[in-house]
Amino acid sequence: MKTIRIEASRCYDVGIGPGLLEAAGERIAALGGRVRAMVVSDDRVFRLYGARLLDSLRRAGLETAQFVFPHGEREKNLTTYGALLETLCRERFTRRDWIVALGGGVVGDLAGFAAATYQRGIPLAQLPTTLLADVDSSVGGKTAVDLAGGKNQAGAFYQPSLVLCDTDCLATLPAEEYRCGCAEIIKYAMIGSPELFEDISRTPVSSRYEDVIAACVAMKRDYVQADEFDTGKRMMLNFGHSFGHAAEACSGYALPHGEAVAMGMAVMSRSAAAAGICTGETADRLIGLLNAYGLPSELPYAAEALAEAARADKKAAGDTLRLVVPEEVGRCRIETVPVGDVLLWLRRGGVK
Ligand SMILES: NC(=O)c1ccc[n+]([C@@H]2O[C@H](COP(=O)([O-])OP(=O)(O)OC[C@H]3O[C@@H](n4cnc5c(N)ncnc54)[C@H](O)[C@@H]3O)[C@@H](O)[C@H]2O)c1
Numbered sequence: 001m002k003t004i005r006i007e008a009s010r011c012y013d014v015g016i017g018p019g020l021l022e023a024a025g026e027r028i029a030a031l032g033g034r035v036r037a038m039v040v041s042d043d044r045v046f047r048l049y050g051a052r053l054l055d056s057l058r059r060a061g062l063e064t065a066q067f068v069f070p071h072g073e074r075e076k077n078l079t080t081y082g083a084l085l086e087t088l089c090r091e092r093f094t095r096r097d098w099i100v101a102l103g104g105g106v107v108g109d110l111a112g113f114a115a116a117t118y119q120r121g122i123p124l125a126q127l128p129t130t131l132l133a134d135v136d137s138s139v140g141g142k143t144a145v146d147l148a149g150g151k152n153q154a155g156a157f158y159q160p161s162l163v164l165c166d167t168d169c170l171a172t173l174p175a176e177e178y179r180c181g182c183a184e185i186i187k188y189a190m191i192g193s194p195e196l197f198e199d200i201s202r203t204p205v206s207s208r209y210e211d212v213i214a215a216c217v218a219m220k221r222d223y224v225q226a227d228e229f230d231t232g233k234r235m236m237l238n239f240g241h242s243f244g245h246a247a248e249a250c251s252g253y254a255l256p257h258g259e260a261v262a263m264g265m266a267v268m269s270r271s272a273a274a275a276g277i278c279t280g281e282t283a284d285r286l287i288g289l290l291n292a293y294g295l296p297s298e299l300p301y302a303a304e305a306l307a308e309a310a311r312a313d314k315k316a317a318g319d320t321l322r323l324v325v326p327e328e329v330g331r332c333r334i335e336t337v338p339v340g341d342v343l344l345w346l347r348r349g350g351v352k
Contacts, residue, residue, distance in 0.1 A: 002214040006139065006221050008228045010159035014139055014221075016213050020166035021052050021127065025060030027162060028098055028125055034061040035123075036097040038088060040111035042071035045103040045129050048172055053102055053127065062098075065091045069110075073146070073253060076106045078154065081145045084114045088122075098123045098161075104130035104177070105137035105257075109152070112143030116158030124160040129169040131181020131205070132258060135188070135216035136237075138163050140224045150312075151245070151253070157229055165217075167209040175294075178206065180258020182293040183240075187265060188216045190286060191239050194330030201289055239324040239332055240265030243299060243346065246309035250301040262290045265326075266297035271349030272325045282328050303351040307343040 001017030015027070028037065037057050041050055046068045057064050067087050069080050088099075099122060101111035108126050115124035126138035144155025170178075182205050189197035196215050205212050220237070227234040244264030248255050269283035287297045299306060310321065321342060323335045337345065 002210060004214060004217050004221055006159070006224060008141065008159050008224055009157075010141075010161065012159065012161050012163065014163040014165065014217050016134070016165045016167065016217065017210050018166065018168045020164040021049060021169070022056050024053055024100070024125065024127060024164055025056040025058070025062055027164065028057070028100070029060040029062060031161060032096065032098055032123055034063075036063040036065065036091075036093060037100045037125075038091070038093060038097070039064060039066045039100045039102055040084060040107060040114070041066070041068050041102040042075070042104075042107055043068055044071045045107065049102060049129060049169060053100070057100070065093075071106070073106055076110050076145050078145055078147070081110055081114060084110070085118055088114070088118050093118070093122065095119050095122050098125060100125045100127060101138075102127045102129065104128065104133045108133055108137050109142070109144050109155070112141075112158055112160070113145055113155055115160075116143050116156040121158065124158070125162040125164070126160045127164050127166065129166075130173060130177050131170060131209075131213075132177070132184055134165040134167075134170075134209075134213045135181060136184050136220065138165070139217055139220050141228065142230075151248070165213055167213070170206075170209055176256060177258075179294050180256050181205075183258035183262040183265075183290070183295050185212060185216055186286070186289055186293070186295075187237070187239050187261060188219050190265065190326055190329060191236050191324070191332045192219055192330060197285075197289070197329050201292070205293075235322055235334055236324055236332060238322075239326070240268060242310055242313065242321060242323055242342075243267050243306060243349075245313050246306040247299055247301060249309040249312070250305050259296055262295035263297065263299045266290055267299050267346065267349035267351055268323065269326050269349075271345045272327075274348040278326045278328055282326060285329055286326065299346070299349075299351050301351075303343055303346040306346055306351065310342050311339045
């Protein structure tokens with residue numbers, strides 16, 4: 001097992017390795033005592049791993065309750081969030097008790113926002129079960145639910161007290177979810193680690209989960225510790241996301257997040273190559289790796305529609321947008337561009 005310590009507004013360990021669900025009860029009891037634990041999960045994940053987690057919590061002397069909702073992004077909304085808060089209140093949870101999020105990014109974001117706001121904040125353990133949640137959403141304290149007007153529009157920065165990435169859970173991950181996690185891993189490699197880029201070009205991510213997740217979490221730790229509230233350096237983690245979010249919006253959120261990010265990274269790298277910011281070889285290497293992992297590299301929407309959606313994204317600040325642009329494999333920079341130029345960046349990246 002590997003452990004990475006995050007020192008942000010709250011300090012906590014991220015454990016990475018097999019068998020961690022079985023250890024969750026002990027680990028939480030060591031931090032919080034014999035508290036009560038509200039396990040929050042979606043129906044698919046709970047069916048697979050709920051019993052194992054509940055057993056571990058009970059063996060450690062914790063009292064348990066559970067809140068299980070239907071899987072999918074559509075459920076990451078105010079209604080489900082409200083129902084979870086009401087359940088916590090009805091079960092008389094106090095600020096000593098814990099929320100234990102068991103699932104992918106949808107569960108983690110929703111449970112995290114409830115932990116941030118129930119009684120002004122109760123302890124949270126993140127037990128991610130998707131590759132994307134392991135390398136990204138479970139660490140760093142961004143929590144949110146979606147509003148009718150957009151994704152992640154209501155939320156809070158709220159760090160967990162413990163994160164356990166049990167790599168055994170990845171054995172049941174559907175192929176599409178695996179690919180989406182790989183898109184985020186390729187993003188980390190492009191923004192800061194040529195070594196990781198080489199590693200995952202040579203050996204599939206699935207053959208060495210523990211090392212790859214640890215490499216990504218260590219990078220995320222550095223960004224979060226430098227810029228917890230996402231006003232500067234942390235924005236580098238948005239590589240591929242400005243155009244990716246625009247593509248998600250154009251698809252009515254039917255497009256999986258990881259695929260959208262892959263498309264966004266590919267178009268951005270073509271655009272950067274056309275502008276002379278990186279070489280054509282850098283763009284080709286990125287696109288080659290995306291394709292090797294079965295990820296798309298074209299944005300199948302009209303440039304005007306994408307530009308309009310990018311302007312509406314919450315990451316746009318007034319008249320400008322900060323784009324993360326590749327310089328070479330393992331190095332990117334942030335460019336502040338007028339929103340009016342987004343169309344040009346898309347067109348230069350080959351979008352019609
Ligand atoms: N907070 C952050 O920093 C952050 C970062 C990136 C993404 N996100 C959010 O994360 C969400 C996407 O997360 P996701 O991709 O994990 O999606 P998800 O939570 O919807 O999980 C994807 C699907 O896989 C299933 N699943 C999960 N674990 C499984 C397992 N081990 N075996 C079999 N099936 C499993 C789920 O039931 C679901 O149907 C989005 O809402 C996005 O906004 C948040």
